[in-house]
Amino acid sequence: MIPNTAVDFLRDHPLLRGIPDGELRNVIDAIKLVSLEDGQRLLMEASTSKDCFIIWQGKVQVTSVNLVGKALLLAELGPGELVGEIGLIRNLQRSASVTAIGQVRALRLDRPSFEYLANLSPLFYESVLVNIRIRMIHSMLRKATIWSVIPDAELRGLAEITMIKKVMKGEEIIAEGAVIDQFLMISSGSIELRGRKRRKIVLREGDFYGETELLTDTVSSHTLIAVEDSEILIMGKLEFLTILDYYAPVRQQLIKVLNIRTPHLMEKVTIAFGEEFIVEDNESLPKAKDKWMDQLLWLGGGFLVLSLLALFLHSQWWKIAALIVGGVVGPVAFVAFVRSQQLVGFRQMRVGLVFVSTAIVAIPLAWYLERIWLFEVKANSFDFSQLYVPLSVALIEETAKLLICVILVRTRKIQFLMDAVVFGAAAGMGFAAVESIIYGWVHLDEASSLGMLAVLWMRALLSPFGHGTWTAIATVGIWYASSMHKNSNLGNGKPWTRWRHALEMFLAAVVMHALWNYRFESGLIKAGAMTLVGFMGLYLLFSLLRRGRREEFHVLNMLNPTTHEAILHDDQVKSMTQELYCEGCGSMSPQGTRYCARCSQALRIK
Incomplete structure (x- = not known):
């Protein structure tokens, strides 16, 4: 009772x-x-x-x-x-x-x-x-978080003018070519977007549709089909535009989404957006991840152990193991470091695929072209004291390494400068790893392992100054050439401006590569030239890393503005220290990010 x-x-x-x-x-x-x-x-x-x-x-x-x-x-x-x-x-x-x-x-x-x-x-x-x-x-x-900048009391008023609609599996919600006068938000389930020329896109909880059509007065470019029984929230066009007019951060957020999804329609936007859309990134950049140190310590420690075993046991198998690990330790650690600087990255497997693919494609191609171009002479008879030879080698190798990168940077997913840096570094270091193994292999049959190990250790220590840095710089040039015409943040996109950037960066990589290989008469001058080239390359690389991180940070801020959500410490909620995986494009985003900066789809924990 x-x-x-x-x-x-x-x-x-x-x-x-x-x-x-x-x-x-x-x-x-x-x-x-x-x-x-x-x-x-x-x-x-x-x-x-x-x-x-x-x-x-x-x-x-x-x-x-x-x-x-x-x-x-x-x-x-x-x-x-x-x-x-x-x-x-x-x-x-x-x-x-x-x-x-x-x-x-x-x-x-x-x-x-x-x-x-x-x-x-x-x-x-x-x-x-x-x-x-x-x-x-x-x-x-x-939970949807697109309205997270709206104070909670006002969000309750928004809830009163929003409708819930249940849709059954297989039901057509919107037909391609239809006039849209509503903003749709996915509350539960899955909705598939089907277009004539585009890949299928699946929207899930937290995603939305209709902002492009409402902001540009265009018809739907997709047919929306429910993949499973779902619930959607519906807001009328008038209410949607009123909210955008009142809340500048929301307007800014959706304009950025439009710029990511359909940049060619930006000129058709019917609402005003001026300087208020320039986000001031007052917050400091987040600290870069330091997981690359683990790979460096594991690979470096493994190489040290294998070096000692190969040196004292004189076993051919230990020599081969040391050769393989020694060839990859520097390149892998360098790529891991560059990748750790990226805020919106790709999975490690994809970067590894670029690493391996470039090694498989570029090394044989460069070897073949060098045989033809350099009069079919043997590699050990090249006279690197003549500028023609190192310049030719640099031009051939940098071009060969860029083949995979050219294919990559032209895809829609490669949006950021940091993408070009990371994939360029992976491509260059894939080449460097195989090259190191080949150089070490020459000394494999010597009575002592000391010569092979010396070559491997020297190349591992010098790897940050070489192929990875040069190819990263050259790839950024290719990225500029392919991206400036479709990215409003990169200028007016005039053809000469785009290709000038590409040419300048490619030539910078070729010149540094050639000077690195050039055989000076004095060993002291050679050391000085290598030091100068190394520091020049790293200076350019770190400048690109800083600029790339700020670009990513800027876009993340626009898509994920400061919220009015009351965030609580909750012992029942597991601490989320890992990155968030985007199901739409496969990107990895920082903890706490709500929308992917690469494709603008909603992020969610597994």
Whole structure:
């Protein structure tokens, strides 16, 4: 039995007034009192309990985990508020957690009692339904994060003008060529975009559609088909444009999305966006990841052990193992370092594929072209004291290494300067690794392993100054040439401007490569020239890294502006230290990012 004061509280509850006392008594007899201490959970998100509660005394926090794993404060509720009714009516898992603030006493209402009250009082049932709709949409909008810059109180008003629509698997939502007057947000399920000339795109929870058509007054370029039973939130065009007019960060965010998805339509945007869209990146750049140190230590330590084994055991197998590990230790560590500077990167497997592909393609091609170009003489008879030979070798090798990069940087996914730097470094170091193994192989059959190991250690130590740096610089030039005409951040895109950048960077790589190989008469001058070339290359490389990181940071800020979300520390939510994987394009984004800077699709934890 619940106390008489609780019974009086229920009789005076606005939603229960008008219910005959005898009928209400039947429900009261089934209600149980629940007492909670500070921090205790009344409801747990994703649980399957089927009760709802009326807060009698105290306050509770309603929290939920957003798509990227952060606990958000959705509401604070006090006496008289109903919690848990969404899961009870919709027969779904709990959509939020409810936690006591201080001491709380709540009255538990099971499903039969709730249904009994609903039959007795249409006012009670209708009021609960209205409340459920607002709370559900508010929670969905908050989790979606596209509206995260809007203060919570105003977001509740937005929930009141947003509709929920259920669509069945296979249902056509929008036809290609249709006029769109609504903004769609995916609440649950999967929606596939099908276009005539474009690859299929799947939108999931947190993604949206219609911003391009509403901002440019164009018809739909896709047919939208539900891949599974789904729910979408719908907002009218007038409401959508009103929000964009009032909230500059949201307007900025969606303009950037448009620039990523359909840059050719930017000139058709019908709303004004001026200098207010220039984001000031006042925050300092995030610290670069240092995982590359692990690879350096493991490979370097392994190479050291294998060197000692090869030196003292004189086994051919130990020599081969040391040769392979010694050939890759410097190049792999260098690529790992460059990749660690990237904020919006690709998976390690893809970078590794560039590393291997360039080695397989560029080494044989360069060897063949050098045989033809340099009069079919043997490599060991090249006279590198004549400028013609090192210049020819540099031109051939840099061109061969760029073949894979040229194919890569012309794809739509390679958007950032840092992409070109990383893939260029991988391509150059793939070439360098095989070249080191070949040089070491020449000394493999010597009586002592010392000559082979000396070559490998020297090339490992000098690897940051060579192929990876040069090819990264040259690849950035190719990226400029292919990207300036389609990226509004890179200038007017005039053909001569684009190709001048490409030519300058390619020539810089060739000249540094040639000077590195040139055989000076004096060893001291040779050392000085190599030092100068090395520092020049690294200076250019680090300048590109800084510029590339700032470019990525700028785009991340535009797509993920500072939010008004109340982020809570929640012991029930696992600490998310890993990067977020984008299912749309395969990019890896920093922790806490909500939208991918490469394709603009919503990110979510697994």
